[in-house]
Amino acid sequence: MRPVTELAKAHLHLHFTGSMRHATLVELAERDGIRLPTSLTEDWPPQLSADDEKGWFRFQRLYDVARSVLRTEDDIRRLVREAAEDDVVDGALWTEMQVDPSGYAARFGGITAFTDLVIDAARDASERTGLGIGLVVAANRTRHPMDARTLARLAAQYVGRGVVGFGLSNDERRGTTAEFGPAFAIAERAGLRSVPHGGELRGAAHVRECLDHLRPDRLGHGVRSVEDPDVLARIVDAGIALEVCPTSNVALGVYRTIDEVPVRDLVAAGATVALGADDPLLFGTRLAGQYAILRAAQHFEDDELAHLARSSFAASSAPPHVREAAERDIQQWLERPTDGGMQA
Template sequence: MTRDLDALPKAHLHLHFTGSMSVSSLHQLAELAQIGLHDSLVDAGGVLVPRDQRGWFRFQRLYEMARDVVRSEDAMRFIVAQAARDDAAEGSRRLELQVDPSSYAPHVGGLAAALEIVLDEARRASAETGVQVAIVVAASRVRHPLDARTIARLAARHAGENGVIAFGLSNNERSGVTADWEPAFRIARNAGLPGVPHGGELRGPRHLRQVVEHLRPARIGHGVRSAEDPALLDDLIAAGIALEVCPASNVHLGIYPEIGDVPLRRLVDAGATVALGADDPLLFRSRLTDQYRLARERLGFSDSELAELARGSIRASLAADADKARWLAEVDDWLNSPEMSTGGTPE
């Protein structure tokens, strides 16, 4: 007897633009772009790799293949709208969708045009679905740090309640020197944009400390490797830095062998603020509610603990305080609702 996880109010803070798609959406955009899809993009397994192989490079290759179908304004709008609808179906009240506009700029007239399309569609999708869709602009570690400064300046020009809400850094953590992205994050921070870089997934605690020192994040994308260094984890907690934990992708990318090895329980028990995220449903075949289901079924989280995870996601979001208060009350309502039997009836 358990409560419906799709009905649990929550915020979704770790979702990538192209990776937010479903396989059926990918097919639709491939037809629009008149591009054939490689079998590896549409098989049932997603990025499932043998444990003796590194998962990241296969993932990145597949992601780039998927991104190649996004070649028009209509395609970009379709992705934002569908991400909002999918989140609405899973009880999400707030979606902070991450996008690197440079990936799509060549097809729509430049960086500014790409970002403006996404922002405009986010406003429209918010009105349609009731999910607050906010946009995080991210630079890429596999590009030059000077490119990141250009993207940070663009994000800064669009900063605000109905514009860009944060600045991130994604892609392969093993690439580059973290300090080289410090100027880009300073540009964003001076415009009032919190930093939400990836860190602590592919590389361990030592590298995560560099991310914290140089990029001064408000949240960390992933951050699960902080569990290996209790002193670092304590520092993150003391600094109020939330962790965007994506259990399914951690396993698919070979960070941990099994879901049971993901240190979600250790992070929560230490007092970390954790927001569960889907990362890239297209490639991992796992959406937001699935992460809560994994926490329940594989990691032993009770409904009261799942509710606290949902509260953590809401508190770690960059939404207005009044909205957070309303959603937190809705989480309480969910927890106070009757449990459901396996037949779907209240007990």
């Protein structure tokens, strides 16, 4: 089989702190005397489940602990650079990294100063690695919807300067989705893509709420739209892409095994599916791993993996020259002879 690391991809579902290398987490924690829980050291990657609020709290606590090691501007630049390097190794030509500036504002001079820093770090990482990078400013649905409006206005200031989308993340079971609609309207008027999370921890009924109130261009996860054929048909008809993250779906208890993640059902229905790694730091698998897992567990053939790769670019904000290069690379990958069974 052709190595999946050599298949050109766009990475559209990657959270900021969750993109950190495990070795970097450990190194930065040791530098500042931060004691990490065993689930982030000898028991890494952690055993996670978000079946209930207690499980999600544990996941969020680990994320917050990881974020606490980011103390300096150089730490931020290092995280972005290493995430870019890792995505390039995995075959990415374009990555959209999602970040909530309010989670870092206190330490880095406010949401505007932090956003400036991340944009500059992304620009530098792109120049060093050749990876195209866009940023998604994401609101936290556990906070007040007015905070989301503030972030939407912030994101609007950076249109054409590195920010390509506006998202909504954290525990899908918290908050009232409709109340975030005005924030997404601000982002939409500014020309940003709407990329909220939906259809992971809650089912198809919540996907419908997202469609009605947030007008998404893409949905983070969206896998549970398969539970209602009408909702899935609406997604397909509207051309809304789904950022599917198989490893995290299983780790968080949405599905018991990779076999159950409904990638084939979504594709068969005509949905645009873009694979993502979500939080490699906590789930232990990066972008190419998502493709390799589908090959191993769901027997995806190379032409099917290439279709997913093409879909990732179709759903992205990548500029035309990146899309054109990706199409050439994907076609060349398919035309290569197989290597006698080698897998990435």
